[in-house]
Amino acid sequence: MNRPEELIREIIKEKGKIKDVFFAACGGSLVDLYPGYYFLNKESETVHAHWLTAKEMIVSPSKFLNKNALVILCSHGGNTNETVTAAKLAIEKGAGVITMTHNPESVCAGESMNPVVYDWADAVNEKEKPQGIVMRILNELLSIQEASYKKYEAVRAGLEKADAIVRAAVKKVQNRTWLFAEAYSEEPYLYIMGSGASYSQAYGFAICSLQEMQWMDCCYLHSGEYFHGPFECTDEEHLYILMLGTGAAREMDERALKFLQKYAKKYEVIDAAELGINEIDESCSEYFCPMLFYAMSVAYRTALQNKRQHPLDMRRYMGVVEY
Amino acid sequence: MNRPEELIREIIKEKGKIKDVFFAACGGSLVDLYPGYYFLNKESETVHAHWLTAKEMIVSPSKFLNKNALVILCSHGGNTNETVTAAKLAIEKGAGVITMTHNPESVCAGESMNPVVYDWADAVNEKEKPQGIVMRILNELLSIQEASYKKYEAVRAGLEKADAIVRAAVKKVQNRTWLFAEAYSEEPYLYIMGSGASYSQAYGFAICSLQEMQWMDCCYLHSGEYFHGPFECTDEEHLYILMLGTGAAREMDERALKFLQKYAKKYEVIDAAELGINEIDESCSEYFCPMLFYAMSVAYRTALQNKRQHPLDMRRYMGVVEY
Numbered sequence: 001m002n003r004p005e006e007l008i009r010e011i012i013k014e015k016g017k018i019k020d021v022f023f024a025a026c027g028g029s030l031v032d033l034y035p036g037y038y039f040l041n042k043e044s045e046t047v048h049a050h051w052l053t054a055k056e057m058i059v060s061p062s063k064f065l066n067k068n069a070l071v072i073l074c075s076h077g078g079n080t081n082e083t084v085t086a087a088k089l090a091i092e093k094g095a096g097v098i099t100m101t102h103n104p105e106s107v108c109a110g111e112s113m114n115p116v117v118y119d120w121a122d123a124v125n126e127k128e129k130p131q132g133i134v135m136r137i138l139n140e141l142l143s144i145q146e147a148s149y150k151k152y153e154a155v156r157a158g159l160e161k162a163d164a165i166v167r168a169a170v171k172k173v174q175n176r177t178w179l180f181a182e183a184y185s186e187e188p189y190l191y192i193m194g195s196g197a198s199y200s201q202a203y204g205f206a207i208c209s210l211q212e213m214q215w216m217d218c219c220y221l222h223s224g225e226y227f228h229g230p231f232e233c234t235d236e237e238h239l240y241i242l243m244l245g246t247g248a249a250r251e252m253d254e255r256a257l258k259f260l261q262k263y264a265k266k267y268e269v270i271d272a273a274e275l276g277i278n279e280i281d282e283s284c285s286e287y288f289c290p291m292l293f294y295a296m297s298v299a300y301r302t303a304l305q306n307k308r309q310h311p312l313d314m315r316r317y318m319g320v321v322e323y
Numbered sequence: 324m325n326r327p328e329e330l331i332r333e334i335i336k337e338k339g340k341i342k343d344v345f346f347a348a349c350g351g352s353l354v355d356l357y358p359g360y361y362f363l364n365k366e367s368e369t370v371h372a373h374w375l376t377a378k379e380m381i382v383s384p385s386k387f388l389n390k391n392a393l394v395i396l397c398s399h400g401g402n403t404n405e406t407v408t409a410a411k412l413a414i415e416k417g418a419g420v421i422t423m424t425h426n427p428e429s430v431c432a433g434e435s436m437n438p439v440v441y442d443w444a445d446a447v448n449e450k451e452k453p454q455g456i457v458m459r460i461l462n463e464l465l466s467i468q469e470a471s472y473k474k475y476e477a478v479r480a481g482l483e484k485a486d487a488i489v490r491a492a493v494k495k496v497q498n499r500t501w502l503f504a505e506a507y508s509e510e511p512y513l514y515i516m517g518s519g520a521s522y523s524q525a526y527g528f529a530i531c532s533l534q535e536m537q538w539m540d541c542c543y544l545h546s547g548e549y550f551h552g553p554f555e556c557t558d559e560e561h562l563y564i565l566m567l568g569t570g571a572a573r574e575m576d577e578r579a580l581k582f583l584q585k586y587a588k589k590y591e592v593i594d595a596a597e598l599g600i601n602e603i604d605e606s607c608s609e610y611f612c613p614m615l616f617y618a619m620s621v622a623y624r625t626a627l628q629n630k631r632q633h634p635l636d637m638r639r640y641m642g643v644v645e646y
Contacts, residue, residue, distance in 0.1 A: 020371075027551025038383070041373070045386040048343075048371045050364070055547040059571035060361070060519065063368040082547070189512050189540045196383065206542070212552035217512050217561075219529070219542035224378040224405070228350025229535035231640055238540075248382035259646050317554055323582050 002116050004098070004136045011070060011096040011114075012144055018096070019068040021138075023051040024086045028208040029074035029100075029130070030054075034200030035290045036072070036134035046145050054082035058089055067094035072137065073113075074099070074130050076120075078106020087113055098137060100130050126163040131291045135159060154281040161280055162288050166295045169275040173296060177303035180268055185307040187266075188217065190239040191230070193256055194293065195223040196249025197286055198272075201293035205241065209301040213312045216304070224252040227259075236265040241300075243293050244271040246278065247286025270296050325439050327421070327459045334393060334419040334437075335467055341419070342391040344461075346374045347409045351531040352397035352423075352453070353377075357523030358613045359395070359457035369468050377405035381412055390417035395460065396436075397422070397453050399443075401429020410436055421460060423453050449486040454614045458482060477604040484603055485611050489618045492598040496619060500626035503591055508630040510589075511540065513562040514553070516579055517616065518546040519572025520609055521595075524616035528564065532624040536635045539627070547575040550582075559588035564623075566616050567594040569601065570609025593619050 012018060021040060023033035030053055040049035050062060054073070057065070065071070071090035075083040078101035090097050091112060100116045101108035109115040116133055118124070126132045135155060142149040184190070190210075194202035199222050206220035221230050223242070234240075240260055244253040250273075260267045272289040275296075280288050305312045317323060335341060344363060346356035353376055363372035373385060377396070380388070388394070394413035398406040401424035413420050414435060423439045424431035432438040439456055441447070449455045458478060465472040507513070513533075517525035522545050529543035544553050546565070557563075563583055567576040573596075583590045595612040598619075603611050628635045640646060 027548060030548070030551075041385055042383040043386075048387070053545060053547045053551075055575055056518070056572065059574060060365040062364055063366075064371070080551075195379070207544075207548065207552035212555045215556050217540075217542070217556060219540070221530075222376060224376045225350060225353070225530065227641075227646060228353075228376075228403075229530035231646075232535045232638060233538050233540060234640070249379065251382060252378055255646070259640075263640070315555060317557070317582075317586070318550075323550060323554075323578070 002114060004116055004133045005140045007098050007114055007116065008137045008140045009144070011098070012141070015067065015096055017068065017145060018047055018070045018141060020048045020050065020064040020070070022057060022062070022065060022069060022071045022090070022095070023049065024054045024057045024071060024083065025074040026054050026080050026082050028204055029076055029080075029083070031200045031204035031208070032074055032130040033072060033134060035131055035197040035287050036138050038197040039135070039138055039287050043149065043151065044142060044146065045148065047141070054080070054086040057086045058082065061089060061093070065090065065093045065095055069093075069095040071095050071097045072134060073097065073108070074101070075106070075108045076102045078103035078108035084108060100133055126166055126291055127159040131294070132159055132162065135287060151284050154284045155287070158280040158284055158288050162291055165276040165279055166292050169292055170295050170299055172275060173299050177299045180300060181303035181307035184239055184266070185304060187239050190216070190218045190241060191221055191233075192218060192241045193221045193223045193226060193253070194243040194245065195252040196245050196247060198243050198245040198289045198293055201243060201290045201297065204294065205297040209297045212318070213301055214304055214308065214310055223256040226256050231259060234260070234263050238264060238266065240264060240267040242267060242269050244269060244273065245286055245289040246272055246282070249286060325437060327439055327456045328463045330421055330437055330439065331460045331463045332467070334421070335464065338390065338419055340391065340468060341370055341393045341464060343371045343373065343387040343393070345380065345385070345388060345392060345394040345413070345418070346372065347377045347380045347394060347406065348397040349377050349403050349405050351527055352399055352403075352406070354523045354527035354531070355397055355453040356395060356457060358454055358520040358610050359461050361520040362458070362461055362610050366472065366474065367465060367469065368471065370464070377403070377409040380409045381405065384412060384416070388413065388416045388418055392416075392418040394418050394420045395457060396420065396431070397424070398429070398431045399425045401426035401431035407431060423456055449489055449614055450482040454617070455482055455485065458610060474607050477607045478610070481603040481607050481611050485614055488599040488602055489615050492615055493618050493622055495598060496622050500622045503623060504626035504630035507562055507589070508627060510562050513539075513541045513564060514544055514556070515541060515564045516544045516546045516549060516576070517566040517568065518575040519568050519570060521566050521568040521612045521616055524566060524613045524620060527617065528620040532620045535641070536624055537627055537631065537633055546579040549579050554582060557583070557586050561587060561589065563587060563590040565590060565592050567592060567596065568609055568612040569595055569605070572609060
């Protein structure tokens with residue numbers, strides 16, 4: 001397997017300066033790329049970041065998709081049509097690519113894709129999974145390319161600490177997830193909120209964990225945008241899951257919490273600070289919250305699966321019919 | 324009132340080259356800025372575009388928010404706290420700003436904001452409303468800054484044609500909106516899909532027209548992402564609204580339509596092509612679809628209001644309580 005740090009160093013050596021990074025994938029894999037996108041948007045003074053579903057990169061490729069660009073892709077199964085096509089387009093345009101996949105036999109694991117093949121077993125360390133790999137690539141990129149970048153050691157230390165934090169949090173919430181499922185397994189509809197880097201996990205929790213894996217209707221919302229429309233649905237009957245991240249974006253989540261405390265009755269709070277993320281340096285802990293929230297979404301969906309007796313792997317269309 | 328074309332020309336004269344354009348607002352106003360963002364992403368070779376809720380620009384300002392940047396803001400009422408603060412931050416960072424508002428007495432209409440004050444009456448031409456104003460600004464920007472930009476006349480012609488197209492479409496769908504409301508006014512939730520520049524209207528239809536104005540539960544989806552999770556909820560009981568745009572992104576919407584035709588029973592198709600958008604040159608008609616879809620969302624929500632007897636302007640929180 002290619003080491004992410006070496007891959008990015010080689011790409012920089014070959015290309016010189018990276019000016020644009022495109023993050024392209026589909027569904028859950030796209031979710032995994034968002035924290036890196038948010039990180040670059042906030043931290044970088046040399047790199048512009050783009051985050052989009054792979055098909056949209058194909059139908060409307062940016063003019064910055066060129067030899068100065070790096071395209072980071074992810075496909076768990078490794079043969080997702082849109083992602084493979086996007087990778088080929090990127091190569092054709094002269095961009096550098098790094099492709100993450102779980103499947104060593106897949107198209108995405110082909111040599112020209114610069115693959116990072118990750119393991120997905122329970123025991124695998126967070127720094128070896130897509131969100132961790134992305135942070136490793138970007139931390140290296142900024143440290144090489146930007147003299148003013150000061151977070152290299154803090155991010156490295158965060159990558160070392162993340163796995164234990166996530167594992168402890170999963171244990172800590174076990175009983176809460178059962179109580180949640182007990183209370184809400186029949187709920188007709190719910191809203192899931194987050195902001196900053198963790199907006200991605202509101203999206204992923206909704207479209208992957210609930211819509212795909214539980215056929216449960218729900219909607220993802222940005223905690224900041226909540227106050228500009230969606231909050232009018234809030235009352236004591238509506239169910240919310242609110243993810244409280246860290247960093248400067250947390251203010252938006254806390255504002256939503258205060259509102260829910262006043263006007264709602266059914267809401268589940270998943271607070272990264274309470275779940276140990278502050279063991280990571282505060283200069284970068286916000287970029288690790290999504291990793292933690294992903295594990296939380298797995299914990300909650302597993303409790304729902306068991307209560308509802310709806311297997312997480314049951315599909316009526318994906319991989320079953322043609323579309 | 325400032326003319327958008329003159330404003331952008333003056334800003335370019337003062338600043339030289341614009342390297343980044345930030346689109347920042349909240350809720351429905353943020354929706355209005357998305358087509359411009361999508362347009363720049365696809366068409367520009369000199370400008371990087373950023374689109375984000377105003378508060379997120381405040382809590383995690385990009386390092387590209389500087390004197391080479393232009394920030395386009397919109398606040399209908401003109402005093403939205405986050406938008407005003409974002410505008411002030413932009414000015415402090417040395418960026419150029421252009422602020423759209425409906426309220427000539429508001430903070431956003433202050434001289435330092437470079438305001439474009441728009442009218443919102445029924446008779447107002449689409450080119451004088453936010454989406455039209457944004458396209459006018461960007462069309463001017465690219466024509467000045469990029470010798471290779473070839474769509475100036477096509478976009479100008481599109482801006483002239485848009486209003487009549489939208490008005491004709493509103494008449495054309497009147498009866499359909501009544502039938503939709505008759506059939507689905509009691510529906511417990513629905514999904515709204517779009518892609519490309521029109522993804523913004525799936526978002527706006529959901530959070531403004533339904534969640535805010537009708538307290539109706541719903542979720543916005545990207546037509547391309549639909550196949551990577553959300554489609555597992557689809558069956559004959561679930562209700563969908565699908566917006567079919569034009570341009571290269573249409574392929575994603577058509578794929579979703581084909582799927583709905585096969586596996587769903589309750590779905591409303593709003594097709595920009597059928598509703599006259601092709602009178603605009605095909606090189607740029609996709610950027611005008613969101614304008615048309617916004618008018619459609621107004622038509623549908625009005626029919627729902629009448630059937631459900633839930634006034635569009637009724638609020639339980641916004642402007643009513645402190646938050």
